Amino acid sequence: MTSARNLLLSFAAIALFFAVPHAVAGPREDAKAGLARALAALQQDDPRTARVELMNAIKADPTLAEARILQARVLLMLGNGRGAQDELDRARQLGAPLGPMRHLRAHSALLLGDPEAAIREATAPDADPREILFRTRIEAQAYQALGRFVEAAQAFDRALALAPQDSTLWADIARYRIATGDIASALAASDRAISLAPKSVDALTLKAVLARDQYGLTESTRWFDAALKRNPDYVPALTEYAATLADMGRASHAVALTRRALTNAPGLPRAYFIQALIAARAGNYTLARSLLARTHGALDGQAATRLLRGVLHMEGGNATLAISELKPLLAAQPLNIRARLLLARALYADAQYADAEATLFPLVERADAGTYALTLAAHIHRALGHDTVAAKFAARAAAMTPGPSLVYRGAGTLGETAPAANANPKAAAPNLRYIRALLEAGQGPAALTRAKALQAANPGAPAAAIALGDTLLAAGKPADAGQAYAAAGNLRFDEDTALRLIDAWRRAGRRERAEYALRLLLWQNPANVPGQRLAATYWLAAGQHERALWVLEGLRERLGNEDALLMANLAYAYIGAGDAQAALPFAVHAYRLLPASAVTSDALGWALFNTAPGDTRAIELLEKAEALAPGEALVKRHLREARAAG
Numbered sequence: 001m002t003s004a005r006n007l008l009l010s011f012a013a014i015a016l017f018f019a020v021p022h023a024v025a026g027p028r029e030d031a032k033a034g035l036a037r038a039l040a041a042l043q044q045d046d047p048r049t050a051r052v053e054l055m056n057a058i059k060a061d062p063t064l065a066e067a068r069i070l071q072a073r074v075l076l077m078l079g080n081g082r083g084a085q086d087e088l089d090r091a092r093q094l095g096a097p098l099g100p101m102r103h104l105r106a107h108s109a110l111l112l113g114d115p116e117a118a119i120r121e122a123t124a125p126d127a128d129p130r131e132i133l134f135r136t137r138i139e140a141q142a143y144q145a146l147g148r149f150v151e152a153a154q155a156f157d158r159a160l161a162l163a164p165q166d167s168t169l170w171a172d173i174a175r176y177r178i179a180t181g182d183i184a185s186a187l188a189a190s191d192r193a194i195s196l197a198p199k200s201v202d203a204l205t206l207k208a209v210l211a212r213d214q215y216g217l218t219e220s221t222r223w224f225d226a227a228l229k230r231n232p233d234y235v236p237a238l239t240e241y242a243a244t245l246a247d248m249g250r251a252s253h254a255v256a257l258t259r260r261a262l263t264n265a266p267g268l269p270r271a272y273f274i275q276a277l278i279a280a281r282a283g284n285y286t287l288a289r290s291l292l293a294r295t296h297g298a299l300d301g302q303a304a305t306r307l308l309r310g311v312l313h314m315e316g317g318n319a320t321l322a323i324s325e326l327k328p329l330l331a332a333q334p335l336n337i338r339a340r341l342l343l344a345r346a347l348y349a350d351a352q353y354a355d356a357e358a359t360l361f362p363l364v365e366r367a368d369a370g371t372y373a374l375t376l377a378a379h380i381h382r383a384l385g386h387d388t389v390a391a392k393f394a395a396r397a398a399a400m401t402p403g404p405s406l407v408y409r410g411a412g413t414l415g416e417t418a419p420a421a422n423a424n425p426k427a428a429a430p431n432l433r434y435i436r437a438l439l440e441a442g443q444g445p446a447a448l449t450r451a452k453a454l455q456a457a458n459p460g461a462p463a464a465a466i467a468l469g470d471t472l473l474a475a476g477k478p479a480d481a482g483q484a485y486a487a488a489g490n491l492r493f494d495e496d497t498a499l500r501l502i503d504a505w506r507r508a509g510r511r512e513r514a515e516y517a518l519r520l521l522l523w524q525n526p527a528n529v530p531g532q533r534l535a536a537t538y539w540l541a542a543g544q545h546e547r548a549l550w551v552l553e554g555l556r557e558r559l560g561n562e563d564a565l566l567m568a569n570l571a572y573a574y575i576g577a578g579d580a581q582a583a584l585p586f587a588v589h590a591y592r593l594l595p596a597s598a599v600t601s602d603a604l605g606w607a608l609f610n611t612a613p614g615d616t617r618a619i620e621l622l623e624k625a626e627a628l629a630p631g632e633a634l635v636k637r638h639l640r641e642a643r644a645a646g
Contacts, residue, residue: 031061038070045201047077048233048264065094072104079235080265081111099126106138113298115142133162137172144176152176167197171206178210181428183491184460186210201230205237208244213492216524217248235261239270249527251278269298277308285315303329303336310342319349330359334433337363341373348376353383364393371397371565371594398596399629400565414441425450426457428464435467439474447471455484462488462497469500478507493520495528502534529555536569545576564593568603580610591621598629602638609642618642 034057041050054071057064068091075084085108088101106121119142121127122135140155156176159169174189190210193203208223224241227234242257255278258271265271276291289312292305299305306329313322326343333339340359347356357380363369364377374397381390414437421427421434431454438447451468458464469484482504489497498521505514515538521531532551539548552570559566567590574583587607590600605621612618622639629635 031057031064031067033057034060035064035067035070038067038074042074045231046233047074050074051078051264063094065091065096068094069096069101069104072101072108075265076104076107076111078233078265079111079239079261079268079270081108082267083265084108085112099124100128102127103131103135103138106135106142110138110142110145113145115145118142133159133166133169136162137169140176141172144179149176149180165196167193167200167203170196171200171203174206174210178213181461181463182458183210183214183462186460187214187491199230201227201234201237204230205234205240208237209240212244213494214490215493216521217244218524218526220244233260233264235265235268238264239268239274242271242274246274246278246281247525247527251282254278267294267296269295273299273305273308277304280308280311285312288312289316301328303333307339307342310339310346314342314346314349319346322346323350323352335436341376344373344380345376348380348383351383353380356380357384369396371400395596398594398598400568400594400597400599413437421450425453428454428458428461432463432467435471439471444471444475448475460491462492465491466497466500469504473504473507478504479510482508482510482513489517493524495521495525495530499530499534529559533566536573540569540572540576543576545573549573549577561589562593564590564597564600567593568599571603571607575607575610580607583607584611596628598625598632598635601625601628602632602635605642606638609638609645613642613645 034053038050038053038057041047041053051071051074054067054074057067058071061067068087072084072087072091075081075087084104088105088108091101092098102121102124106118109115109117109121119139122139122142127135136155136159140152140159143149143152143155153176156169156173159166160173163169170189170193174186174193177183177186177189187210190203190206193200194207197203204223204227208220208227211223212220221241221244224237224244227237228241231237238257238261242254242261245251245254245257255275258274261268261271272291272294276288276295279285279288279291288308292308292312295305306325310322310326310329313319313325323343323346326339326346329339330336330343340363344356344360344363347353347359357377360373360377360380363373369377374393378390378393378397381387381393414434417430417434417437420430423430425431431450435447435451435454438444438450448468448471451464451471455461455464455468465484465488469481469488472478472481472484482501485497485501485504489501498517501517502514502521505511505517518531518534518538521528522535525531532555536548536551536555539545539551548569552566552573555566556570561567567586571583571587571590574580574586584607587600587604591597591604594600601621602625605618605625608615608618608621619639619642622635622642625632625635626639
């Protein structure tokens with residue numbers, strides 16, 4: 001998105017419109033005065049006031065094409081592509097020449113999700129030559145949106161040749177480098193934009209987004225605050241800040257920001273999408289559907305939209321529609337575990353059992369498969385008539401003791417991935433899939449060699465460092481993997497990187513580093529569910545039951561009561577905190593959810609022993625837990641103490 005001052009370009013360009021004869025001449029003096037006040041407001045980076053003045057000017061003289069064009073500029077600043085397009089169309093009907101409006105039409109097309117139209121407008125022969133920089137920037141962004149990165153790079157190079165000291169251009173380049181995965185270069189470009197214009201609201205917003213990815217949600221808030229202090233009505237800052245706060249669990253503040261964004265840019269799809277996401281997370285699916293409908297399809301096809309629609313269709317009982325959203329998403333992102341789980345569930349609900357099994361297989365064949373995935377696999381195989389296989393998956397789910405994480409499968413076979421990777425060994429996307437295919441095929445040394453080469457060719461790409469870490473972990477070198485993950489984390493410390501880093505350090509016996517990485521994850525992302533689960537596990541093991549209890553109760557409020565492991569851990573935490581009576585209902589419910597589990601059997605037996613030491617059912621349950629998990633030290637200790645007391 002473009003800052004207000006840069007989008008204005010020059011008042012000389014606006015003056016050009018005043019010099020052009022229009023269909024109806026002689027606008028009223030109050031309309032002219034409103035137009036002048038709007039220009040003055042824009043000089044002060046105040047598009048909201050400018051918009052009000054222009055609305056009054058247009059009301060005073062609806063035939064004033066200059067006001068329509070300037071209103072389009074303001075709407076573009078506010079991210080309202082549809083409104084800008086309508087104003088430009090009206091100006092054209094009033095006789096304004098098309099050429100001087102080409103750059104604005106290109107920008108509105110880009111905002112409306114039509115990059116091909118944006119390119120046509122930006123490169124039209126009659127386009128204003130004085131807007132060459134702006135048009136070239138729009139052209140580059142449009143190529144980027146189409147995934148035509150070579151042409152986008154060429155366009156950005158042409159723009160740099162025109163204006164090497166333009167802050168907004170450097171911000172555009174930073175976003176381009178984010179899209180290509182070169183985060184180190186994106187950070188450098190963002191810093192360049194800030195240095196050239198320290199008070200640019202656009203550069204500050206970009207810095208906030210990069211800080212969110214590089215460090216975490218908490219770090220980004222100070223940059224968003226700085227951007228909104230500079231311009232409280234800057235729509236991109238409002239929406240990105242709202243999305244950040246929503247992920248931090250601060251829903252009410254997030255909604256307030258989206259409402260402010262909608263005040264400045266009525267009908268803004270991004271704002272409605274964030275509101276829909278917040279509603280869905282709160283379980284209000286009817287409201288979420290209503291809000292998502294207000295985007296009018298502007299965000300359809302985006303990964304986040306497909307995932308949300310998939311969830312809403314499933315909650316509405318329409319598995320077929322859910323499949324239509326989730327299949328393309330998984331095809332584009334085969335390593336998206338959440339999408340894979342949801343698609344498998346939708347296929348199962350739609351009685352497409354064979355497809356459900358094939359979709360879920362890359363997850364459940366791993367030793368570290370989660371309880372939900374394993375339980376779903378049991379249901380699928382039972383529906384297929386594979387009772388023996390279903391029983392094995394049910395037993396693994398009940399154990400709730402996943403093995404070590406393994407290489408994730410599903411990226412494709414060697415035959416599918418090798419041609420594109422070998423055509424360009426330095427290209428990230430095809431080689432990332434090829435490396436995982438090599439690992440899946442058991443060709444660890446070849447995968448490691450390719451991963452090292454890819455990381456050397458793309459030192460600024462966290463995905464390349466993660467791929468190297470994965471190959472090192474598969475080779476049994478967790479300490480080296482930890483170093484690779486740490487390098488990735490210095491560029492992008494998100495959940496995926498953090499959990500890998502924690503696991504690698506734990507396996508390498510570096511508990512202090514694992515715990516530091518976990519603390520950093522939760523400090524920057526306080527509402528992160530996997531991080532909170534892991535922290536609760538650490539605190540339970542360390543005997544810090546009150547701390548664990550606080551986290552676990554928060555998770556229960558968010559996730560509900562149908563997670564057997566969460567219920568069992570709540571029971572353990574209450575017992576450790578000295579309130580066995582409060583623990584008993586959680587232990588009973590955990591056991592009801594998974595009666596064949598050693599964990600739930602132990603939790604209920606231990607809760608019964610602590611509430612009623614003479615109850616013989618406590619010993620029976622603890623003995624059952626030992627039979628199910630004979631090597632588990634905690635189960636052995638509980639049984640030993642119960643027997644000694646008897």
